[in-house]
Amino acid sequence: MRVKKxxxxxxxxxxxxxxxxxREPYKILCDGTFVHKMLESRLGAASEALSALLGGHTKVFVTRCVINELKKLGESFSGTVLATRRLTTARCNHEMLKSAAECLEAMVGTDNPEHFFIATQDAGLRRKFRQVPGxxxxxxxxxxLLLETPSDYQHQVARMSEAERMHMNEREYKVLETREAKKIESHVDSASAHDMSGDELPKKIESEDNSNSRRMLAVKDQPRFKRKKAKGPNPLSCKKKKKVVNPSTTHNQGFQAEGTSGEKKRSRKRKRRHHKVVESGEAAG
Known part of the structure; x- marks a missing residue:
């Protein structure tokens, strides 16, 4: 039940x-009956309890008429008087002191311009405030603590105000007409400067209006599709390249290690001598 509330x-x-x-901080205007009931129920500080109820920062107010009415009730309400004096005192516009109910009605008025939350235990006063919008x-x-749901009258006023906001009022109509007149005058001046014919003028105005509306709405003439390009592999997920070992280099390195020096041994080319064949007859002579 607590979650539903x-x-x-x-x-x-x-x-x-x-x-x-x-808007925050929410303004709560209390009377003496509400403060007295909170003390009896031991709900703690009024500002903290109301902030937890409304889900935002609050400021709790009373009027001097409320404090004066509590003083007249005697010593049984002395603790309530001390509790109300700790709250912020809101100025009431009337000079003579009134009852708490009349003071709250005067503070709210016909449309609640200060956006007060009214906190009271008086059933008749709550019934009156249900017929005041907002x-x-x-x-x-x-x-x-309990926050009453909006009445049918307040829902009706909200729907009527929303319907009024959907339509332009007389002031907005006048502003729109003056803007259109200035726009046409500027186009006529530019047309006369460039010797533009009368048929081309409305076309130009219409094209500029369309371009301005597209620019305001961020609408493009043709949709542009981005082609997906092939992306390279993730370098963090790739294995490191292994060094390729050439077998010929390993053979040469082993050959150098076996020799005394690191240089390659030169291969010695031997020249064969051609022996002259001496004939046996010539040798004998």
Whole structure:
């Protein structure tokens, strides 16, 4: 159950952030009933408990009207008065002191411009704030903090505001018309300078508009496909090349090692002498 509640709380906070521009640090405006209930339930420091509930940094506020109302309740609420004085005091615009309910209604107004989370145990006050757009309501229930889901009215206001944002208002229409008029004037001036005919002018405007729109949308005329090139092998996964040993060099090296010197021995060429054949007759004479 605790996980489901956390998911629901995150969903509610995202709704108010997207539709009503709530941002951190979240502002929580408390009344005396909420602070008193937190002390009874022993939920700890208000800022830490609310930060854990909303999933972001928070600032807790009270008004001087709330503190003044708690003082009138007697000594039984003296601890609550001390706890509220530790919180940040928000300025209320009214001069005369009012009740806590009237003060909170005045602070919120019709559209909650300060983006307050309202923390109260008053059921009637919570019912009123459900009919105000962009007002999330917090309360203590069963010794734990609870963020109420947005009401049907707040969902309806969010849908209406989203539909309005989809269409241009009068100011945006005027800005668009002035831009179009300036664009046409600039093209007419350039056409007169280059003696351009009237038929070529709208074509040029249309082509420039198309090129600008393509440039803004980053759309290309034709898709370009990149060809995959053959990549070389991973050098870390390849084996090192082995040195090729030439057998002739090994034979010569062994021959040099056997000899006295490292130089090759010269082969001696012997010349054969041709002996003259002396005839026996001549020898005798």
């Amino acid at each position: 956390q998911k629901q709380n995150r969903k509610t906070v995202r709704f108010y952030k997207a539709c009503f521009a709530f 007002v999330p309501v917090l309360l203590v229930q069963k010794n734990s």
